[in-house]
Amino acid sequence: MLYKKALEEAHFRISRYIHRTEVLQSSLINTIAGCEVFFKCENFQKMGAFKMRGACNAILQLSEEERANGVITHSSGNMAQAVSLAARSLGVKAYIVMPSNAPEVKKSAVRDYGGEITECIPTIEEREKATNAIIAKTGASFIHPSNDLNVILGQATAAKELLIDYTEIDTVLAPVGGGGLLAGTALACLHRNVTCMGGEPMVEKIIRVEEDEIIHAMRLIWERMKIIIEPSCAVPFAAVLKEPDTFKDKKVGIIITGGNVDLSKLPF
């Protein structure tokens, strides 16, 4: 299917189950950065992160028979919550395999959203083993957090909304992470004369930033924008601050991926 049509359809499909999130700006941030920055606030998305988009789209693409058997993922973080809440919104059972050392706050969020947790030894092999055992028993459909076209198309809708709302944007940045968001963002930028930056090989440039630069950028957003964001989504803004010449006078969209932060463990 043509990617553009697929993206339109994914957006239409999930629109009832997601928030169309705000885009925030700050003149002080623009002055500091030397360019105009548009923050797409997926920290305000349902369950606090963009992953709700991909999880909804993936589950909505299952047949009725498949949905009747439930869905499953293994994750210690946002994808566990996203699949749980998306499944519940659609009346589907969610099995979540979580490493036994996952923070209690994450487990409790998954339970609040109705996910059924199976704990496993915290290695990738054990996660996959536990997942496969549940699939064999229940016939649940596996939702991969990034390596799944329907998940990627769902994540792409964040950048799609941003570029519809602000047609003047010429550059979009997204963190690399598992790759699903970045792939989707690159898709949304295609044929729009918009540069997508963040990782390779689909996108045009990578800027490496150090941990202290990320913490500085995150703190600046907390202090100036008054929004809670995860360290991972401060990475693109750190890149803007690090290479002012690259972004000078541009109109830069940044996907703020999520806001699920443990407030007891802040880096400042």
Place this chain on the structure above:
Amino acid sequence: MLYKKALEEAHFRISRYIHRTEVLQSSLINTIAGCEVFFKCENFQKMGAFKMRGACNAILQLSEEERANGVITHSSGNMAQAVSLAARSLGVKAYIVMPSNAPEVKKSAVRDYGGEITECIPTIEEREKATNAIIAKTGASFIHPSNDLNVILGQATAAKELLIDYTEIDTVLAPVGGGGLLAGTALACLHRNVTCMGGEPMVEKIIRVEEDEIIHAMRLIWERMKIIIEPSCAVPFAAVLKEPDTFKDKKVGIIITGGNVDLSKLPF
């Protein structure tokens, strides 16, 4: 002048200089609170607090001759920043008297907004003495942070916008603080069949909350709404959590007054 006309005019007067801030909601917060809560996000206001509204309105009401002599306030916090930024937006000189022990971050914010700081010994008497000395020398107009009708009318526009955008709201809460916001909020609620709570005697009810209840409410908003708010504006939400019977199934508007928090000194 009729208060309603005065309020309309204040709103029109300042609208070019302020943000019409977002109203955020969270279904999880609604479930926890047992009522529908509408957060009016003045933490996203220019300089990070509602006080920008009152400062703009007060300065805009000065004559050209008065403006030419500048404005002055004494404050260790948001009003210092609000008067500085509002004055700069209007091309007016701002003198700010600050106690010598005010945090460096506040002083530096005032300077960034173009305010000229005079430090004084941190007592009310010394503040007023320093202020009067500058007034005698410059002829600057004093802007009181709360005891000024033009400031109050400016602050009232936050609740006014909230009640225009969400006509279903039946109760509005605001923190007491210096009283200016609460007085303005009460004004905006008048003749609208909307209950205003928070302090006395203008408003209908006070609910006392303890410090740990405030911190709990603030943390809940940070974690669930993903927005940075000051402890003072968690007070109304703490009251909602404390008296669920009072608010059961109501539609409750809460003015989130500001987001200027020292991230190095969090209570969690």
